[in-house]
Amino acid sequence: MSYFNNISNAISTLVDGMKVTMGYFVRPREHVTLQYPDEVWPVPSRNIGVGELDAYNTIRSKLTVNINDCIGCRACERACPVNCITIDAYKGGPEEDLGTTSNGTKIKLLVANFTIDMSECMYCDLCTPPCPEDCIVMTPDYQFISNDNLKTEVTPEERWRDRDLLIYQFSKVPEEERQRLKTEAEEAAQAKALAMAAKKAEAEKAAADKAAAEEAAIAEGVSSQTSPTQTESSPAQDVIITAHPANTEASMETANSVQDVTEAEELTQVNISMDTIAPGISLEDKTDLPESENISGEEEITRINIPMDTITASITQEEKVELPENENNSGEGEDSEDRTTEERENG
C-alpha cells in the first residue's frame, strides 16, 4: 500500500510545485532583478539625529577632498584608523602666497601629495570630523565603476590589473614638482639628521667624560647612581626623532638596538595571536633570535598573515615617508613610532 501512497504523494507534491512555478510565471512583472546600470537603488538616508550638515545625513561612500580648502594640517591622516590617507605638505617659501581657504584661513603649507587609498578605506567617516576646514567629505556616490576616473589615460587592460587606480590623488601639484619637493625635503632632512647625529656624538662624548670623571670620583669615595641611567635613556628617546636609514653613525646603531628590543617584544606579542592563523610557525623561532638582528625575521613573520593589498599599501606608504616628521614629531608620539619602524624596514 505504501507503494501506491508513494506514487500519489509524488504526483501531488509535483503538482504543488508546478502550481507554484506557474503562479510566478504568469505574473512576471514582479521580478526582483535590478537592471543595474539603468536602474539603481535609491541611496538611503543616514539620518541618525546628530548634526544638521547634509554631509552627515547621507550614506558613507566615496571620499572627496576639496583640495583648494585643504591647509595640509594632516588631522584627517592621523584620524584614519587604517592609514589610508597619505599627505605630504611642504612649507612654502616666505614670499610665496598660497592663498586662503573659503573659511578665510591662510594656507601655509603646499599640499603636494594627498592620496586616499580607496581599496583600504573602510568608510568609517572618522577622517571628516577633525578637518578644520570641512574640506574632506563623504559623498553619496558608491559606484566605483566609471570611465572618467582620475587616471583616464590608463588603457582598459591596465584598468583591470592596476590596483593603483584606487589610490585617489587629490593634490593638483604636478608630478615632477611633487618629486622635486620630495627629494628636496629628503636632502634637507638628511642634512638635519647628520647634524643631529654629530651633536649627539658630542653629547655622548661629554657624557663619557663625565662618567670618567665620576669614576674618578668613586675612586675618591663619592658615588652617584643616577647618572648612568641618564646616559642610557637619553639616546633611546632621541632615536624616535632621528632614526633614519641614512644614518650610519656608531652611536645610532646602539640606539637602534635599544629600540629594537622594545620592538621585538611588541612583535612577539602580535605573533602569539597570529599563531592561531599560521600555526606552522613556532613561537621559539621568533624569540630565540639575537635581539639586534631579529627585526627583519620578525617583520616577515608578522606580515605573512597580512593580505597582499595591505603589504603593497604599506610599501607605497613607506616610499612616501618624508621627513617633515621633524616638524611634527613633537605632537605625535604614536605616529612617529610607526614611521621609525617603517623606515628601518626600508633601510
Next chain:
Amino acid sequence: MIQSLANWILSFDILSGLGSSLVWGLSLFIVAALIFVFVAVNAIVLVYVERKVSAFMQVRLGPMRVGKFGVLQTVADALKLLQKEDIIPEKADKVLFTIGPWTILVASVATFAAIPFSDTLLAANMNIGLFYVISISSIVVLGIVMAGWASNNKWSLYGAMRSAAQIISYEIPVGITLVAVVAVVGSLNLQTIIQSQGGVGNLFHWIPIPLPNWYIFHSPFLFLAAFVYMIGATAEINRTPFDIPESESELVAGFMTEFSGLRWALFFLSEYANATLVAFLVSIVFLGGWQSPFASYSGAQAALLVISLVAIMWTVFVKVKIGRLSMYPLGISILTTMAAWLFPGFAIWLASPGLFWIVLKAASIIFLLMWFRWTFPRLRVDQLMYVSWKVILPISLINLMGVAVWMWLSGEIQF
C-alpha cells in the same frame, strides 16, 4: 518530399539536363541541410526561451541586454562558442573525443527525417517511422558513452555510465508505451498514426464530452500512457528531474566536462534537438500531430467560445482569490474567438490541418518540459532506477494490456 523536390527541380527546363540520380542526390542534400538548419535555429530559439521561462518562474528577468529583451543573447552565445579554442585533453582518446559529439548530433538530427510536419512536409515517409525514430535516437547513448570514455576524466565517465544506465532503463517503458499506441493504430507509420486521429469524438468513446479524436483521449489507459511516455522521454533526453548524467552539483558537467567550444555547442544542440524530437513525438503519437483539434469551422467557433468563457471565469476566479495575474492568456483567447467569429476564413484555417498545429502542440510540450525542469528537484540515482523499474515499467505493461482489453470491449477489434 525528397522525390517531389527532385521532380520540382527537374521540372525546370535548364535543369532537366542534369541526371535524375544527381538531382535526387542534390534534393537529398537540400533536405538534410534544411533539417539541420531547423535543428540549429530551433536550439538557438529554445535556449533563449528556456532562459526566459526559467527567469520568469524564478521571479527574474533573464537576458535583457543583448538586443531588445535579450533576443540576440543566444546568437551572441553561439558566436562566442564557435570562436572558442578547440581543446582536446592531452590524455584523451582523440578519435573518440572527436567523433563523440558528432555521433550524438547525427543521431538526434537524423531522427527528424521521419517526423511529419504536415501531410506533405516530411523528409522520408517510412512504414516503420516510429521504430526508426526510437532506434536512431538510442544511438545518442553511444555518443554519450564515447564522449565520457574518451575524456579520460572520472566525472565524464560517471556521467556517461549514468546516462547509459538511465537511457537503457527508460527505453523499455517508453517503448512499451508506444507499443500500446501502435496496437491501437496497427501501423508504425507516423503519417498513418496522425491520419487516424482526425475528427472529433467523445471522450473515451463513451463520456459525452466532444474532444478531438486524439489518442490521449482514446482510453484511460492511453491517457495514462501519455504521461508515462512524457516521464520516460524526459529521462531519455537527460532533462531535469532526470539530469543525473550531467548533474552540475555532483559531476561538474557529466560527460560534457572536458568539452568546450564547438564540440560543447554540439552537445547543446543535440540536447535541444532531442527535447524537440520528444515534443514532436508526443504531439504525433498522442496529440494528433498536424491534425486540427476542430472538426469544422463552426466547431472551431463553438470551441473557441467555450475556451474564452472558461478563460474569463478562471481569470475572475484567480483575480478574486489571488489578485495578481497576467492578462495575456485571457486576451489571446478572447481575441482569437472574436477573430474566428468575425472572419470565417480564419475559422476555416483553424479547422484545417497543417504545420501550425503540430508546431503549437510541440511548443506546448517543450514548455511543459521546461516547466518540469525549473520546478522539480533532481532524483537520486537509486530513485531514478526505482522510478523506472518499479513504477513506470509496471504501469506501462498494465497500460498495454488495458488498451487491448479496452479495444476488445469497445468493439474496435474482434477476435
